Amino acid sequence: MNILILTGKFGMGHYSAAEAIKQEIEENYKDINVNIKIIDIIDYLFPAISSYVYKSFDTLVSKWANLYNFINTNNEERNIKTFNYLFIKKLDKLFDKYNPEVVISTLPISSQYISKYKSIKKSNVPLLTFITDISSHSEWIHKNTNYYFVGDEKIKGSLVNKGISEEKIIITGIPVRKQFREIDMDLNKNNKKKEVLIMGGGLGLISVNDELFEVLNNVKDIKTTIITGNNKSMYEYLRDKYKNIKVIGYTEEVSKYMKNSDLIISKSGGITLFEAIYSEVPMYVINPFLVQEIKNSKFIEKEKIGRVIRDKDFDIVSDILNLINDDYEITKMKNNMKNIKSRINQNEIINVLDKFMKGA
CATH class of the missing domain: 3.40.50 (Rossmann fold)
Incomplete structure (x- = not known):
């Protein structure tokens, strides 16, 4: 065939x-x-x-x-x-x-x-x-x-x-590759630092500011990884700027970083959304601006699998730190993701x- x-x-x-x-x-x-x-x-x-x-x-x-x-x-x-x-x-x-x-x-x-x-x-x-x-x-x-x-x-x-x-x-x-759909049963998330993954999609459009990076760089209890995708200028700008933040360009190992994370800060692209759902990692979306991403972000809110921030004056730094340390809220979001997968x-x-x- x-x-x-x-x-x-x-x-x-x-x-x-x-x-x-x-x-x-x-x-x-x-x-x-x-x-x-x-x-x-x-x-x-x-x-x-x-x-x-x-x-x-x-x-x-x-x-x-x-x-x-x-x-x-x-x-x-x-x-x-x-x-x-x-x-x-x-x-x-x-x-x-x-x-x-x-x-x-x-x-x-x-x-x-x-x-x-x-x-x-x-x-x-x-x-x-x-x-x-x-x-x-x-x-x-x-x-x-x-x-x-x-x-x-x-x-x-x-x-x-x-x-x-x-x-x-x-x-x-939305179809995602096998590595996202397979939950790694050997992955031990207990007794480890909280992990935040920041992604910008294939274009590397990261819609957060240096203030957040500075704070995450200085918080000892949080491990931060930034994937800039194909955005080479963003990669060059970030890669040596923060001592405690790992910066990666284009990678085929997104599933590994995603499954190790407790929260993903990202654009609300359709593929990223379902990669996160299958990986059972809540999403944090800041100011979605493209039409399709706005629709995807409404799905995130409706299904309660993450948080969407549209107020440009909102204190996202404090909110992200509060959410990443709120085990009860993160667990609820993960369970909602499990429910989507069952449907x-x-x-x-x-x-x-x-x-x-x-x-x-």
């Missing part, structure tokens, strides 16, 4: 989801010949300008978030299509090369383009779309999608209200693929 996963690097969430899905399929089909290929749809369709597209996006979300939010909201209302018929030949070549029997999308534009391609070519290839935020934005919705995989019941209900058949919507949570099943992707394999 040939499976094509289409994604993009707008941040790293979409790509991380693609890798998690690939890993899930490979784990479950070890005895069957399944060929899986992940393709960056932006690199594939626009090889000459893809790096410019991604750099422009990074600049947009980090420096002109209000403009990004305006564009995002306007697209929700108008459901703007960007498909160009010049893409047909390129998609023909893609399908000829990989001969996919299933196409999986973790990026809205991939879902749009494959849906349109299916219409033009009268193709019956199954299209599975994984929505990578707690959102039902219309950019994800396209008529030739066979199944939608969503983060929670509320998103399912929202899609139903937008005309999507309930049978096409499956609640799996979702990432393995449902395998049940869907089984249907297509039987029909092949």
Whole structure:
């Protein structure tokens, strides 16, 4: 069976989801010949300008978030299509090369383009779309999608209200890699320092100030790690500045740092949110500003799995120190995360693929 996963690097969430899905399929089909290929749809369709597209996006979300939010909201209302018929030949070549029997999308534009391609070519290839935020934005919705995989019941209900058949919507949570979903039973968190992990997502956007770093650096009972991701300038700025804070750039060992932590200070990206849920580590989110992150932060508040601070004048330093030392509150948040995990099943992707394999 040939499976094509289409994604993009707008941040790293979409790509991380693609890798998690690939890993899930490979784990479950070890005895069957399944060929899986992940393709960056932006690199594939626009090889000459893809790096410019991604750099422009990074600049947009980090420096002109209000403009990004305006564009995002306007697209929700108008459901703007960007498909160009010049893409047909390129998609023909893609399908000829990989001969996919299933196409999986973790990026809205991939879902749009494959849906349109299916219409033009009268193709019956199954299209599975994984929505990578707690959102039902219309950019994800396209008529030739066979199944939608969503983060929670509320998103399912929202899609139903937008005309999507309930049978096409499956609640799996947002896909995360196996290392986040496996709880390390040997990990002993008793009788050790409290640990705070500060992350900025794939772009390394850390929305806290030096005051917090200074305080954490001087608190003997707290161990602090900062992951700056791909933000090299942030890494250079921080790495030798604080004696008692460990600073890391891009790493493949986020799961290790996350599972060792008692609290994560981070953006409320969809992937990070579910990595934290599976790792059972409460989140502390400061001033979420991108549309999708605001929606994700509301989920954090509704499910009581962390704390979201929107008041710029709020004393976050004292609040973080109080929360990290409040074992009762942290335990409640962890238990709420356990409850979320009991309601979702990432393995449902395998049940869907089984249907297509039987029909092949």
